[in-house]
Amino acid sequence: MRYWTLASVTVLSAFAIFTIAGSALARVGAAALSPRTSRLAPAGRARLLFRLRILPGLCAAIAAFGIALPIFLWFEDAGTTEAVSRTLGVAAVAGAALLARGAWRAASAWRSTARVLDDWKRRSRALSGLGAPVPAFAIDDAFPIVAVVGILRPRLFVAERVLRECTREEVAAMVAHECAHVSARDNFRRLLIRACPGMFGVACLDRAWSAAAEEAADARAAGLDTRARLDMAGALIHVARLAVPQAPPLASAFYLGGSIDDRVRRLVEPAVDGPASRWARLGFPVTLAAFGLAIVVTAPALHALMEQAVRLLP
Numbered sequence: 001m002r003y004w005t006l007a008s009v010t011v012l013s014a015f016a017i018f019t020i021a022g023s024a025l026a027r028v029g030a031a032a033l034s035p036r037t038s039r040l041a042p043a044g045r046a047r048l049l050f051r052l053r054i055l056p057g058l059c060a061a062i063a064a065f066g067i068a069l070p071i072f073l074w075f076e077d078a079g080t081t082e083a084v085s086r087t088l089g090v091a092a093v094a095g096a097a098l099l100a101r102g103a104w105r106a107a108s109a110w111r112s113t114a115r116v117l118d119d120w121k122r123r124s125r126a127l128s129g130l131g132a133p134v135p136a137f138a139i140d141d142a143f144p145i146v147a148v149v150g151i152l153r154p155r156l157f158v159a160e161r162v163l164r165e166c167t168r169e170e171v172a173a174m175v176a177h178e179c180a181h182v183s184a185r186d187n188f189r190r191l192l193i194r195a196c197p198g199m200f201g202v203a204c205l206d207r208a209w210s211a212a213a214e215e216a217a218d219a220r221a222a223g224l225d226t227r228a229r230l231d232m233a234g235a236l237i238h239v240a241r242l243a244v245p246q247a248p249p250l251a252s253a254f255y256l257g258g259s260i261d262d263r264v265r266r267l268v269e270p271a272v273d274g275p276a277s278r279w280a281r282l283g284f285p286v287t288l289a290a291f292g293l294a295i296v297v298t299a300p301a302l303h304a305l306m307e308q309a310v311r312l313l314p
Contacts, residue, residue, distance in 0.1 A: 003078050010072050012095030013088050015064035019098050022056030023199040029055075030205055042215035042266060049209040050189055057102065057196030064095070098197040106195035109249035116248040117149050120157055130175050132156050134182055138163060143245035146254035148178045151187045162239065170235035173228065174254050176221035181252035184220070186213050190250050215266050217252070222267065233267040236260050 030052055037045050124137035136156040139145060145159040156178055163171060181187070193206055218236075222228040236255060239245075244257040 003076065006076070007069065007072050009088055009092040011064045011069045012093075012099070013091035014068040014095070015060045016091045016095035016098060018060040018063040019056050019095070019197050020199055022059035023202050025059075026052045026055045026198065026202050026205065027200045030202075030208075042212055042219050046209060046212035046216040049205055049212055050193075053193055053198070053202060053205040053209055054196045056198045056202060060095075060098075060197070102195045102197045106191055109191065109194045113149060113248035113250040116251075117155070120149070121155075124157065127156075127158065130156070130158075130171070132175050132179055134179075136175075142243070144239050144242040144255075145245045145247065146174045146178065146239065147245075147247045147251045148181050148187065149248060149251040151185075151191060151250060154182050154187065159245075161242065165242065166235060166238050169231045170238055173221065173231040173235045174239070176228070177217050177232065177254055178252065180217040180220035181213070184213070184217065186217070186252045187250050189213070190252075194249065211258075211262070213252070215263055218263055218267055229267045233264045236263060236267075 030049075033048065033052075037048055040048065120137070120139050120141075123141075124139040127136040127138050130136045134148065134154045134156050136158065138160050139157050140160045142161075143159065144162050145157055146162055148154045148156050156175065158171070158174070162174070166174075189209075193209070198205075218229075218232055222232045237260065239255045240260050245253060245255065247253040247256060
């Protein structure tokens with residue numbers, strides 16, 4: 001029993017420590033890269049902001065379950081009688097709270113989205129002829145909803161009001177925008193962001209990523225076609241004038257309020273993403289492989305360091 005208690009405390013405290021460190025790093029990195037990100041094309045900015053946002057949770061999960069736990073199981077004596085220090089206990093409680101909060105946020109978003117989806121399905125009619133790669137439905141709603149809802153089986157919902165009051169070209173532009181969200185798996189990214197814990201105000205990256213994801217979907221849908229971009233800008237202005245729609249957490253909506261100046265400006269004056277470098281394509285898997293190899297080689301030293309830290313903690 002003591003062995004597994006120590007294992008749990010080790011994993012949870014490592015999760016807390018690296019969540020704090022990763023959050024600080026993400027916050028500093030976001031501030032340092034802010035001048036550069038504002039000049040990036042939308043797709044590149046969305047990728048960078050998403051990686052920064054999930055950094056705390058990713059670092060913590062790798063450190064806790066990919067490093068601390070295997071090293072503990074590998075080297076620790078099953079008959080250990082070591083006591084759990086107060087400091088380590090507090091850190092473990094913090095780690096458990098962070099894990100529980102991330103799981104609760106993700107589960108809450110999933111349940112809320114499922115409830116809205118069930119309600120919309122009951123009040124909708126099937127649509128055809130929109131050219132969408134996912135099932136499309138028209139919904140009679142007071143708000144000008146245009147949104148893709150769901151992750152495993154996404155569905156497109158378009159308000160009857162939008163179909164009545166927008167031109168065919170504007171509707172086609174909105175559908176293309178939502179299809180771009182589907183191809184980018186943005187709803188899945190929203191779930192990951194909900195599940196990844198963070199501190200020090202990294203939640204501001206949620207809003208920044210969401211705005212960049214909308215601009216990226218605009219750019220992906222319209223490309224460099226001037227006519228398509230003007231239709232997209234017109235659709236955005238038209239829907240923004242109707243009302244502020246409401247959508248569930250795991251949905252990518254064409255418009256959810258706020259200023260549309262940046263999106264319209266980028267549609268009229270597009271920035272183009274340059275081709276991805278070889279390092280951008282291979283950097284992450286190569287770094288991960290090198291990191292894993294280094295952990296295997298230095299595992300005995302890391303275990304000794306962990307042991308020394310536990311003994312010194314009050």
